[in-house]
Amino acid sequence: MLMLFRLLSKFPLRLLHAIGAVAGWLVYAASPSYRERYRANVQIAGLPWAAARGGIAEAGRMIAEIPWLWMRPASVPLGNKLQWRGIELIEQALAQGRGLVLLTPHLGCFEICAQAYAERFASAQAPITVLFRPAKQAWLRRVVDDSRGRPGVATAPASLAGVRQMIRALRQGQSIGLLPDQVPPHGLGVWAPFFGRPAYTMTLAARLLQQTGATPLLIWGERLPKGEGYVVHVLQAPPMPADLPAESAASLINQAMEQMIRLAPHQYLWGYNRYKHPRGLDVGAAPAASSKQEA
Template sequence: MDRPRFRRSFLHPRFWPLWLGLGALWLVVQLPYRALLRLGRWLGMGMYRVASERRRVAARNLELCFPQMPPVERKRLLKENFVSTGIAFFEMAMSWWWPQARLARLAHIEGLEHLQAAQREGEGAILMALHFTTLEIGAALLGQRHTIDGMYREHRNALFDFVQRQGRERHNPDSLAVEREDVRGMIKLLRKGRAIWYAPDQDYGAKQSIFVPLFGIEAATVTATTHFARLGKARVIPFTQRRLEDGSGYRLVLHPPLQGFPGESEAADALRINQWVEQAVTECPEQYLWAHRRFKSRPVGAPKLYEKR
């Protein structure tokens, strides 16, 4: 995919409100990091009060995944999740616009040797990530230390798409954006020894998935990780990031590559991935993206798990 380019059409009056909003956000994120964390908490609590549909979905997911948790504890977790989402709004802007040296001071990276070993041995690497609220800044911090490519879906607003791509790709001039539907392109990059960020933890529909348990619920789980690893001859390296409670930044962990992957079947691989998802999410549930309808697709004859909108 070509690099993002500024177009004269971005100066059209229809984009002026977005320019104004982006300018205001740029000014706000010049504040100290801890001040941005406080602003994010306020924003998140405001979202909790007004985003009723998002709140219902997140609450339902927590109920499904943690049925043994006391309701009072689930409600506390739900509020903290909205707080994390509010902070993520400013983290996105930080990753796009902060000077790289300032941003780099927040990174605490472990396991980078796993990615370096794959590159040294000429093998591609699938960075198997999750949709944590910190995914934007996590990818930016890792991208400063090692070239990583990312799966990408074009935004409907052309100006926002330009700003987003420019912000994401500035950390490493060698990084590439791969269209989400460009399977052949991704496999070619993996065979060239590239590292690609990929998250298999969302519901992309029953047609592209198989049903295997996730938190004890049959969940539509994509098999693409197996196909990419096999056809791209690539290692699968789990990747997680977490916002540290003491305000010192983010802990990024590149875990050891999955051994014996792909395995004996797509179902076995999908179950293995979901078990890893469970473990990673349980360690940091307040920072996971619970507002996604993860269990929307259902096996034939199974009841729906969400109320109609």
């Protein structure tokens, strides 16, 4: 498997994206449960099918581009494969020296964001620490460790030690990256609306902001057609008051994620099981959608 991964990493990005698009549709056609979840999530978001159906191919492209992204030599810059929009927001945040929290949903190529940041900022200003969960397969763990251990990119495990590592990074004026629409383990989240339906939402992002006074920004990597590369978009994030309750803070971040997704619904990972119950949680613990809306 590792040999195949290495072989694919040498393919042109355009070819990988073409292969991925076909694979994305094949998976969609072959899996009734995936189709049902995909369509249900689009319906919950209140979006027309035409706006979101492109995400089927994009999900395949996301998988197919991983060898190219993870095994690209650190010495080889992204060059003309990378464009920035809103980069001045990062420059302004780093100049304040209060630490920077970059938040992105499962939108576009979220893997490119840390690499792009490290290439542009880490050597001169501040490295970035990204939260990760170790892969189960040994060979894949090695690939992930090599990829995310690039110069200027540090990794923090999804554990108490990892949280402490991120707090230290922020207090040193550095940056961290999080995917706040990822379902956290039981006990590490709260129920908050996501496109109007209660979703178990991590509290970590808000806690880090509230405890350190770091600057929040929104970021996502737009995947360009025909393997032309990526555009990394940086947007303002809502302020996070230190005294905001956990449920309200999670709702605020979910609203920001929704706004980003609506910018490019054809690149969101609609097949992600966002509304699942974390392991060990009583399925009756989720508030009813109707009662949530009435509250």
